[in-house]
Amino acid sequence: MRGPQRALAAANLAFTVGSGLYLTAGVLYFTEAVGLPAAQVGLGLGVAGVGSLAAGIMIGHLADRVGARGVYLGTLLAQAVADGAFLLTGDFPTFLVVVCLAASAKTAGFAARTPLIRHYGGDRPQEFRGYLRAVTNLGIAIGAPLAGWAVQVGTLTAYRNLVLGMVAASLVAAAILTLVPGVEPLAPAGRRWIALRDRRYLLLTVLDGVMAIQFKVLTVAMPLWLIGFTAAPRWLVSVTMATATGIVVLFQVRASRGVDSPAAGGRAYRRAGLAFLLSCSLIPLAAGPPAAVAAAILIVAVMIHAVGQLWNSAGGFEVSFALAPAHATGQYLGVFGLGAGLADTFGPALVIWLCLGWGRPGWFLLGAILALTGCVLPVAVRRSVAGR
Incomplete structure (x- = not known):
């Protein structure tokens, strides 16, 4: 990798260690x-998630017009201030x-970073984005056990040190980012909010948001199912998460290399949807068998789901970048992030309602929704390409 790529990856690693915390x-x-009561915390996080969605579009547009590095640096400093205010x-x-403020800074940072990824990502910035996703998972894997220490100790000092670690992570990321040369803005004068007028791109955003619900399967629905409905040991939750994270770290870059056109991105979405259907059909089967059998079923299901995540992310990287004009990368990718943002906000409640409220039929229905969306996406991609 070139110097700017290494610096962007290092800044991403530092920041995502804080995310893991x-x-x-x-x-x-x-x-x-x-x-604070748990209900108030849940309400506040939900409000923050919804409120942060607009920040991605506005800050992404600002990055296009005034320069991405300075705007991205500002979001990292804002993240440090917001975390410190905890x-x-x-x-x-x-x-x-x-x-x-913290949620808006994080969402805005993702959008502000995209013009830098496009500029310094070489001929295939989508592949570099895949590399950054692998780095993201590595950073979270480093931060998670450190946070586990704070939880295990359980003292006020330990929790405050956790917050200081989050602040330090953002500040280190900001310091590393100063090593990345600035990028001159490409945004021309004229109509400003072109991404919001691109109906075909908005449709892709919605469909990608539906697919993004799958991220809540491994982080929300599956752990609750494992603990509440199967005989598998509780520690298997951490094993399954480590398995999925390891697969992403090791294979995301390789998966992204084969997705080199919007059409290939659409096909990757379709493969992902079918993989999610298979994994969502296997997970409910773990309810009933002995512990060893249940554990084996869940491990296999998680591995299949993680492979689906590789294809899903690779498809999203390709489609979102390839169909975004170079002069409006931040704005377009800010809009594209709306789908995943809505999935983050409403996905946990949805998968709990379907998978735990309905039981096995809910799992099958969720898998069918993801598979159907994955099969519709290639058609939507073709129409978007034709519209250009």
Whole structure:
């Protein structure tokens, strides 16, 4: 990799170590250390998720017009400030303001970074985006056990050190980002919000958002199913997560190499949908058999699901970049992130309702929805390409 690519990857690694800390123990910080009721924390996170969606579009557009590096650097510093403000949180109104700022900074940062990925990603920025996703999973894997230490200790000091670690991660990422040369903006004068007028791209955004619900299968539905409905040992939750993360770290770049056109991206979506159908059909079968059999079923299902995630991400990288004009990369990728953002916000409740509320039929229905969406996406991609 070239110097700017290495710097972007290193900044991403530093930032996602902080993400691993937050994803693992952020909710527990607010409930255990701050003392907020779980219901209030859940409500605040939901409001923050919805409110952050607009930030991606606006900041992505700003990155196109004034320069991506400076805007991305600003989002990292804003993330550090917002995370540091967690230490000042003592009531629900303050929590709501702070968590909204933190969520908006994170979403905005992803959008602001995309012009840099396109500029420094070489002939195939989609492959470089796949590499960054592998780095993201590695960073989360590093941060998660560190957060586990704070949870295990359980003291106020340990939780505060966790927050300071999040702040440090964003500051280190910002310092590394200064090594990346700036990129001159390409956005021309004229109509500003062209991504919001691109109906075909908006359709792809919606469909990608439906596919993004699959991320909540391994992080929400499957762990709850394992603990509540199977005889598999509880520690298998961490094993399944480590398995899925390891597959992404090792194979995401390779999976992205074969997806080198929008048409190939559409086919990758279709393969992903079929893989999700198979995994969602296997997971409910773990309810009933002995522990060893249940564990084997779940491990196989998670491996299949992780392969589907490789194809899903590769398809999304290709389609979102290839169909976005170079002068409006930040804006278009900010819009494309709306789908995944909505899945993050509403996906947990949906998969719990389907998979735990309906049981086995709900799992089969979820798999069918993902498979059908994956089969529709190649058609939507072809229409979007034809429209250009």
